[in-house]
Amino acid sequence: MTTDSHVRIVHIDTSGPLWADVYRWVLAPAFPPTELLTSAGLAAALDDGAAHALAVVDRDGSPLATAVAEHLPHSDTVLLAYLAVTGGRRGGGIGAPLLREALATWHARYRPRLILAEAEHPAAYEPTEAYGDPTGRLRFYARNGGVAVDVPYFQPTLRPGLRRHYGMVLLTFPTGGAIPAAIPGAALRPFLAEQLIRTEGHVGKDAATVALFASVDRGDVRLLDPRDTEQLPLSTAP
Known part of the structure; x- marks a missing residue:
């Protein structure tokens, strides 16, 4: 799919050079190391179908943005693990078409019960030049169909030696017309359990x-407007 005359959206195949460039130039600068899986770990997940990724590339093949999903089959859930645009192209109109293409692709590919995403809570994270503005990110998701889930969410430890990330917002992207006022807690519980077990080894x-x-x-x-940050629940470290 083409977003304008100079860029296009492509599926990432780790056998070619694109994946290394995406990780080095798009993902690594956009996320702290404690929030980012290793290149080898993500590549293995992409190769065995546990993850899927798309990239926006320039006419010369250079990556400008990426969207990476993790598929959690036991909970029938897709998690938008990473959505990033290179610093020089942020605000340039390529993030929204990429997200729309990614959501459509993952709905068709996995037929999940839920598509979820994680974002930093503005009350817990300050805007930075490197990692962006949490408030602006929530507004972006809201413009593109995302709604916040009323749970005190945290990102589990990604691998031994790293820490959890508290003060995170869990979002979902409902389909089928009007956005519901709520979703069943029973639909979310399997995701939370599967995610903790696969990252931390157990539900603590x-x-x-x-x-x-x-x-x-x-x-x-309840589903909440992500732009109304004062009503969003906030998890804190024990």
Whole structure:
């Protein structure tokens, strides 16, 4: 798919040089090391179908942006793990077409029950030149159909030796017309459990984990406007 006359959206094949360039020039500058899987780990997931990625490339094949999804089959969920645009092209109108193409591709490819995404809560993370503006990122998702899930979310530890990221917002992208006011907590619980087990090895009993699961075990979970940041729940480290 073409976003303008100079760039195009392509699927990433790790056997070619594009993946290394995407990781080095797009992903690595856009995320702190504690939030980013290794290049080898992501490549292995792409190769075995556990992940899928698209990139926006310039006419010479240089990557300008990428969207990477992880498929969690046991919970029938797709997680938009990474969406990044190179610093010089942020705000240039390529992020929205990439997200739309990615969501359509993943709906057709996986037929998931939910497509989810993670974003930093503006109350917990300051805007930076390297990693962008959390408030602006939430506004971007809202413009493109994303709504926040009313749970005190945190990003689990990605691998041994790293830390969790508290103060995160969980978003979802409903399909089929009007955005519902809520989604069943029973639809979210399997995702939360599968994600913790595959990253941390188990579902812990710490206060943050207990609070997270309590928020989905009460029944339906509200969907919130991501632009109204004061109403978004905020997880904190125990």
